[in-house]
Amino acid sequence: MQRNWIGRSAGAEIDFKIAGTNEKITVFTTRQDTLFGATFMSISPEHPLVKKLIKGKKTEKEVMAFVERIMHEDKIMRTAEGMEKEGIFTGAYAINPMTKKEMPIWVANFVLMEYGTGAVMAVPCHDTRDFAFAKKYNLPMQLVIQNPEGTLTLDNMKDAYVDEGYLINSGEFNNIPTSDAKERIADYLEKEGIGKRSINYRLRDWGISRQRYWGTPIPIIYCDKCCTIPVPEKDLPVKLPKDVAFTGKGASPLLSAKGFVDVKCPKCNGSAKRETDTMDTFVDSSWYFLRYTSAKDDTRPFDPEKVKYWMPVDQYIGGIEHAVMHLLYSRFFTKVIRDIGLIKVDEPFTNLLTQGMVCKETLRCPEHGWLFPEDLKDNRCAICGKEVERGRVEKMSKSKKNVVDPDKLIDNYGADTVRLFSLFAAPPEKYLEWSDQGVDGAWRFLSRVWVLIQRNSEAIRDTKGKIEISELDSAERGLYRKTHLTIKKVTEDIERDFHFNTAIAAMMELVNAISQFDFGTPLTLILSPEGRGDIKIPSPHGGEGKGEGEKKANQASVMKAALEALITLLSPFAPHICDELWSVLGNKGSVMDIPWPKYNEGAIKTEDVLIVIQINGKLRGKITLSAGTAEEEVKKGALEDERIKELIAGKAIRKVIVVKDKLVNIVV
RNA sequence: GCCGAAGUGGUGAAAUUGGUAGACACGCCAGAUUCAGGGUCUGGUGGGAGCAAUCCUGUAGGGGUUCGAGUCCCCUCUUCGGCACCA
Numbered sequence: 001m002q003r004n005w006i007g008r009s010a011g012a013e014i015d016f017k018i019a020g021t022n023e024k025i026t027v028f029t030t031r032q033d034t035l036f037g038a039t040f041m042s043i044s045p046e047h048p049l050v051k052k053l054i055k056g057k058k059t060e061k062e063v064m065a066f067v068e069r070i071m072h073e074d075k076i077m078r079t080a081e082g083m084e085k086e087g088i089f090t091g092a093y094a095i096n097p098m099t100k101k102e103m104p105i106w107v108a109n110f111v112l113m114e115y116g117t118g119a120v121m122a123v124p125c126h127d128t129r130d131f132a133f134a135k136k137y138n139l140p141m142q143l144v145i146q147n148p149e150g151t152l153t154l155d156n157m158k159d160a161y162v163d164e165g166y167l168i169n170s171g172e173f174n175n176i177p178t179s180d181a182k183e184r185i186a187d188y189l190e191k192e193g194i195g196k197r198s199i200n201y202r203l204r205d206w207g208i209s210r211q212r213y214w215g216t217p218i219p220i221i222y223c224d225k226c227c228t229i230p231v232p233e234k235d236l237p238v239k240l241p242k243d244v245a246f247t248g249k250g251a252s253p254l255l256s257a258k259g260f261v262d263v264k265c266p267k268c269n270g271s272a273k274r275e276t277d278t279m280d281t282f283v284d285s286s287w288y289f290l291r292y293t294s295a296k297d298d299t300r301p302f303d304p305e306k307v308k309y310w311m312p313v314d315q316y317i318g319g320i321e322h323a324v325m326h327l328l329y330s331r332f333f334t335k336v337i338r339d340i341g342l343i344k345v346d347e348p349f350t351n352l353l354t355q356g357m358v359c360k361e362t363l364r365c366p367e368h369g370w371l372f373p374e375d376l377k378d379n380r381c382a383i384c385g386k387e388v389e390r391g392r393v394e395k396m397s398k399s400k401k402n403v404v405d406p407d408k409l410i411d412n413y414g415a416d417t418v419r420l421f422s423l424f425a426a427p428p429e430k431y432l433e434w435s436d437q438g439v440d441g442a443w444r445f446l447s448r449v450w451v452l453i454q455r456n457s458e459a460i461r462d463t464k465g466k467i468e469i470s471e472l473d474s475a476e477r478g479l480y481r482k483t484h485l486t487i488k489k490v491t492e493d494i495e496r497d498f499h500f501n502t503a504i505a506a507m508m509e510l511v512n513a514i515s516q517f518d519f520g521t522p523l524t525l526i527l528s529p530e531g532r533g534d535i536k537i538p539s540p541h542g543g544e545g546k547g548e549g550e551k552k553a554n555q556a557s558v559m560k561a562a563l564e565a566l567i568t569l570l571s572p573f574a575p576h577i578c579d580e581l582w583s584v585l586g587n588k589g590s591v592m593d594i595p596w597p598k599y600n601e602g603a604i605k606t607e608d609v610l611i612v613i614q615i616n617g618k619l620r621g622k623i624t625l626s627a628g629t630a631e632e633e634v635k636k637g638a639l640e641d642e643r644i645k646e647l648i649a650g651k652a653i654r655k656v657i658v659v660k661d662k663l664v665n666i667v668v
Numbered sequence: 669g670c671c672g673a674a675g676u677g678g679u680g681a682a683a684u685u686g687g688u689a690g691a692c693a694c695g696c697c698a699g700a701u702u703c704a705g706g707g708u709c710u711g712g713u714g715g716g717a718g719c720a721a722u723c724c725u726g727u728a729g730g731g732g733u734u735c736g737a738g739u740c741c742c743c744u745c746u747u748c749g750g751c752a753c754c755a
Contacts (some may be wrong), residue, residue, distance in 0.1 A: 007754065009754075009755085011755080027755080028754095028755065029755060030754095030755065031755075042755085083753075085753080109753095110753050110755095111753090111755080112753085112754065112755090114754090115754045115755075116754075116755065119755095120755045121755080122755090123755090127755070128669095128753085129753055129755075130755085132753095200754080200755090202754045324750065324751090424680090424681095424692085424693075425680060425681085425693095426680065426681070427681085429673095430674090430681095431748080431749095432680085433680085435679080435680075435694090437679075437680085437694055437695070438679090438680065438693065438694045438695095439694095440694080441692095441693050441694055442693085444693095444708095445693085447708095492684085493684095496684075497684090499684090501680090501681075501682085501692085501693095502681095502682065502684095502691085502692080504692080504693090505681090505682075505691065505692035505693075506691095506692080507692095508691095508692055508693075509691080509692070512692090610688085612687075612688050614687085614688085614735085614736070616735075616736085617687090617734090617735060617736040617737095618736090619688055622688075654735085655735060656735090657687095657735050657736080659687060662687060662688095663687055663688080663736090665687080665735055665736060666735090667735050667736090
């Protein structure tokens with residue numbers, strides 16, 4: 001996205017002789033391939049050559065009047081697209097270095113002095129602006145790029161042809177495709193010394209001063225005698241004054257702070273005034289990460305050694321709305337600070353995650369303006385009863401009152417639930433339309449975890465937890481495998497792309513699996529978070545039938561492994577409840593001090609795999625085989641399946657595709 | 669106009685390498701819980717047909733590549749974000 005702002009474009013600078021003088025005029029173009037089609041020239045009203053060109057010509061007065069008028073127009077308006085193109089002939093001519101023809105030089109309102117060289121070779125046939133300009137002022141046109149179909153003529157063109165094609169009317173370069181011609185003509189220009197390859201960047205202006213209080217003061221003093229003087233280093237930093245009147249009217253509030261504004265000139269000691277504009281807060285956010293490395297250093301902005309240690313930022317997370325401006329400015333600052341030799345960092349951020357914004361619909365009463373969701377009564381304004389307009393779903397903002405008060409949710413559900421739900425609702429890079437539906441689900445999940453631990457903690461407390469996979473029965477193996485699959489999934493989801501939503505879903509699956517396995521002591525718990533009612537715990541599903549001794553020990557070990565993994569994995573998402581449950585499980589200390597669990601490859605391996613059977617790519621059956629079964633065996637197994645036999649009866653099998661441990665596709 | 673992202677059930681979303689579309693939730697439906705309500709538990713839940721087994725259909729729309737496409741290619745539409753005559 002920053003590409004638009006940096007605006008790198010590769011092209012060439014080309015010199016044009018001005019007829020009857022020794023002067024030359026240089027243009028920048030990305031379309032040197034259309035040089036033979038350049039039939040006139042447009043220059044910016046600010047171009048320094050304008051005065052020279054018209055000097056002594058009878059058009060001088062007229063042109064100057066035009067230039068003056070344009071330069072007094074608002075620049076943003078003047079350079080807005082769709083603005084009427086205007087120009088005036090200077091009376092001077094440039095010489096096209098290829099065709100040697102004379103090209104009238106025009107001053108045009110749409111040519112910008114700050115981009116390129118402030119002068120443009122106009123190729124009306126292959127540039128839409130030049131086309132419009134040439135048509136308006138009846139200027140010559142020359143077709144030099146033919147489309148691949150060969151159908152273009154000067155008469156049938158309704159607009160400029162700006163696409164790829166091949167060259168015509170271009171002497172020795174005829175019939176060359178545009179992309180090659182760019183290189184060949186650039187080579188020619190360089191060889192002949194009339195031009196060179198050039199790269200242009202269009203950096204946007206950044207006016208950093210603001211007429212507001214909250215911002216860094218600009219350390220400049222204005223003295224009538226000594227002009228503009230920077231505040232001496234010993235007086236830095238300039239701090240914002242406290243005696244300020246915020247009227248909401250007029251210019252900067254700092255103007256009202258007399259003690260701030262009136263100062264002695266550091267040079268002549270006469271009376272002087274301070275700059276009262278402050279800096280855009282983007283200035284501060286452009287280097288704060290450097291300051292963070294040395295926050296307590298009161299002698300300088302940052303300590304280069306600390307910057308060397310900490311920078312660049314490994315992972316930067318910010319809202320998508322800052323993807324262009326803030327990040328571009330930060331990169332710019334970093335490079336400037338590097339260029340003046342204070343740091344060695346080239347790019348400030350190694351990885352960027354732009355998170356989506358949280359949005360919500362806006363509500364508006366025709367009489368009382370923006371409304372909070374709770375200002376509604378039966379879908380009407382609670383104050384006047386008027387019907388409420390439901391607006392667009394947009395970025396949450398206090399001014400539009402389309403916000404959710406986290407305190408209320410936290411009061412009702414607790415911080416863990418609110419945190420868990422926010423992370424579960426959507427992946428982080430996606431925009432999220434907030435809805436309260438679903439918070440209940442997060443609360444229920446945490447309640448289930450709470451109950452599970454309470455029920456089982458007693459039974460697993462004395463377990464040593466040693467597990468031999470070969471000694472486990474199939475239910476135990478199943479849970480043990482699920483536990484390790486979950487560790488893998490949660491770890492990878494977090495590390496790879498912060499997809500907390502799928503990590504949480506995986507933990508929910510683990511909880512479901514543990515519930516199925518549950519063998520804990522029957523227990524009735526009364527949980528009463530504010531307004532949530534109580535939970536009666538039903539009898540456990542299994543467990544009673546299980547044998548004693550070894551069997552029971554394995555069960556407890558597997559259960560313990562599952563519960564401990566669950567609590568550790570869940571702790572970053574619901575830290576408070578997990579810390580509590582960690583001790584309920586009989587552990588000392590905080591779960592936050594426990595190393596992140598590692599999955600065991602051996603626990604994940606399965607003996608049996610489910611093979612999908614397709615006929616012509618459509619799902620027609622499933623069989624379970626042991627993992628790693630040879631292709632031939634799998635094929636045989638599929639073809640012997642009763643249903644498959646029926647379905648393919650009487651049809652010729654053209655081909656059978658086997659994907660190992662996954663599927664068989666029978667093509668008939 | 670240009671650049672970028674996206675479009676999947678009633679809803680939020682999964683599908684990470686081209687291989688069972690809809691995981692996990694929300695909502696809804698049914699049953700259980702010795703009153704109701706709430707809560708909890710169990711089961712069901714893309715659409716259509718069928719008593720059923722099952723079949724057809726389905727990832728914005730249209731084409732294509734492939735044994736096989738939400739995923740790859742081409743075209744179209746819609747939404748969102750950014751930019752604004754940059755030669």
